[in-house]
Amino acid sequence: MKKIILFTKMSSIQKHWQNALEKKYLTIHIDDFDEILKYLNKNEDPIIIIFDEMGVSDIYSSLQKLKDYSSVSILLFNALPEVHHAYSLLKEGIKGYENSYIHKDNLLKMISSVEAGHSWFFSALTHFIINRHVKNIDKNEPDFMQILTEKEKDIALMIADGLSNKEISQKEKIVLSTVKGHIRHIFEKAGVTDRISLALKFR
Secondary structure, X not given: OOXXXXXXXXXXXXXXXXXXXXXXXXXXXEOOXXXXXHHHHHOXXXXXXXXXXXXXXXXXXXXXXXXXXXXXXXXXXXXXXXHHHHHHHHHHOOOEEEEOOOOHHHHHHHHHHHHOOOOEEOHHHHHHHHHHHOOOOOOOOOHHHHHOOHHHHHHHHHHHOOOOHHHHHHHHOOOHHHHHHHHHHHHXXXXXXXXXXXXXXXX
16 A cells, blocks of 8 residues: 655644545654654655645745655645745645645545646646746647547637636536536547646647
């Protein structure tokens, strides 16, 4: 069973994470940052750390120290995630950023995505990244657009423009579940697993 370190000083967050992960992963709870470093110095196997940002006084310094461990993937969590702060942490090599109380199904999807070599960020941060880096670029039509249906093409362009599922639903006058189904097919045809990767294909 794969191991995941749960770093938090909050018992409610720890319990929430453990309830989501207990059937698929062996969780190790650590609430002292120096203890994480000691553990990593003794174990070189690839490991994911689910890291509660509120558990340290200086998140930038902590992430810098964790960069020394190439086998570690960091998923950062905050009970009140803020877009600009989260964006400033991307250069520190984190693989994901989410609300501490993310729904358990989405937490499992997040971990699976990271295990597959991808990133996962909360929706507002995803939209911010797309709008900042992609939205105003003249779009070239990538090859995968040729195999999309007309509806999928429209939705792919909306994703590249930074629209959320709810905004797409309102614009296309279709229910959210239908939007999600279209996006799943678009991702499969484009060979991506997230909105940012899809949007970047239009650069």
